[in-house]
Every structure is written in structure tokens, then in C-alpha cells.
Amino acid sequence: MIRSALMNVMTAAALKAGRGLKRDLGEVENLQVSIKGPGDFVSAADRKSEKTLFEELSKARPGYGFVLEESGIIEGADKTHTWYIDPLDGTTNFLHGLPLFAISIGLEREGQMVAGLVYNPASDDMYIAEKGQGAYHNNRRLRVAARRDFSSALIGCGIPHLGKKGHEGFQAEFAAVMARAANLRRLGAAALDLCFVAQGSYDGFWERGLKPWDMAAGLLIIREAGGFVTDADGGADILGTGSICAGNDAIHTQLLALLRSAK
Ligand code: IPD
Ligand code: CA
Ligand code: CA
Ligand code: CA
Secondary structure, eight states, X not given: OOOOHXXXXXXXXXXXXXXXXXXXXXXXXXXXXXXXXXXXXXXXXXXXXXXXXXXXXXXXXXXXXXXXXXXEEEOOSEEEEEEEEEEEEOHHHHHTTOXXXXXXXXXXXXXXXXXXXXXXXXXXXXXXXETTSOEEETTEEOOOOOOOOGGGOEEEEOOOOTTSXXXXXXXXXXXXXXXXXXXXEOOSXXXXXXXXXXXXXXXXXXXXXXXXXXXXXXXXXXXXXXXXXXXXXXXXXXXXXXXXXXXXXXXXXXXXXXXXXXX
16 A cells, blocks of 8 residues: 555654653553543543644644634634544543553544545554545555344444433444344544444444544544444434434344334
């Protein structure tokens, strides 16, 4: 594969921020941690990673706007481009020393997601996609799973915390999917979960109560790997509703039907 100049910029920023996260992982006990909301923690590692990504991407692409998890919206002079950034997806895993966390960078151009990158510095797994160019994991082309039989499917999910959108209905959805799938997983880093669909490890995935920075990169990576992605009710407004349902065409359709049956 030939990497575009844009992807080189994104990759360099992620590698730099990732080196910082790896250093911080080695001394988690010394990190300042505060609580933003129920089950939602933020540490000095999240903030440092966000600062690095903001500085590197602003330097390389001056004027682009930002939607940052920890600092909010920063408008740019260029109204056509917006970065969606999760500087540390899976903070709870990170703070517990679980090596399942990632940096997520999505780039939107005129309302369309055109580039996505998800990088786990602990394992050095890099997932990238550009619109129309396919999706890759460490230079290997990605393809969603081919499995169409739901009873042998491994389905990933997220558990919306008490107080989050989707919390009330989660147990019914879990029971409906569990009754039909081979099994379920909840790994705790949504951006990575979406890459696990793209690489065919999960046959399907759903979650509610997410934010645009959790999904911006991953949804493009799944689509470029040939997958189907909608919100968890089958609609198109994934970033707006904060819910997502993904898989190949067959698993996506069956998963949506099970979620609907749980209402
Ligand atoms: C969280 C993770 C988790 C998901 C939560 C997110 P954060 O992101 O993606 O898997 O279930 O809803 O908030 O806060 O660790 O970046
Ligand atoms: Ca968070
Ligand atoms: Ca996140
Ligand atoms: Ca985060």
C-alpha cells in the first residue's frame, strides 16, 4: 500500500502521542486522575495525549477544526475540515493496566468521514482507512468476517454506564443477542472494538451512549473493510445518536432485528 501525505501526518501524530501513553502506562499510579461523570475517568495521560495530537495536527494542517474529547470544540478558519479525536479510548482499561486502549483520529471533510486511524500503542497495532482506499492493519488489507450464521457469531458490545443513554434497555438487548449468538464480548475500548469488526474478529458489534470521537475513525475503517454500519436503530445518524451497529450485511441485519425485538 502507498500511504498518502495525509495518512503520514496522522500516523506521525499518533505514534508521538502513543509514545507518551506507553511511558504513562509504566507509572499509572503517579498519574493525576479525576472523575468526569459516572464511570468516566480522565487522567494526565489523556490530557497529554490530546495536547500532542492537537499540536501535531494543527502544525501539519493549519486551520482545520477540532472536536476533542477533553477540550471540546475548537473552531478553525477552514470550515470544511474537522478532526474528531479521542486521545485515549479505554481510559478505564489503561488505568487498570489492561493493554486494550487506543488513540482515535477521524477526519471529516464537508460532512463526510474521509480518513480514520486507530492506534493501540501497547501492542503497536495500527488501523487506518481513507475513503475509497480500503482499510489496513499494520499494512495488511482488512476484510470483515464472512460468517452469515448468527448462531456461530461472536458479537462485541459496550455497556452504557448508569446515567448514560442506552443504559435502561441494555440488559434486554444483551439477553436477546445472547440467546442467538455463539457468545458476546465487552472489551472496553469502543474505537478498538470497531477495528475488531473490520478485521473479522468480531462478527458484529453494537453499543449505545457513545460520542462522535469514539466512532468517527472506526466507522470508516469498518466501511472500508466491506462492513455495514448504522446507528443501533438502523438509522444513518451514527455520530448524532451516539449508537452503532456493525457487521457484514447478514450479521448487521440480524443484529438490528434482535435489538429491535428487545424494545
Ligand atoms: C469509553 C470506551 C468504552 C465505552 C465508553 C467510552 P473513553 O471511552 O470507548 O468502551 O463503552 O462509552 O466512553 O472514555 O475510555 O475514551
Ligand atoms: Ca472518557
Ligand atoms: Ca472513548
Ligand atoms: Ca477517551
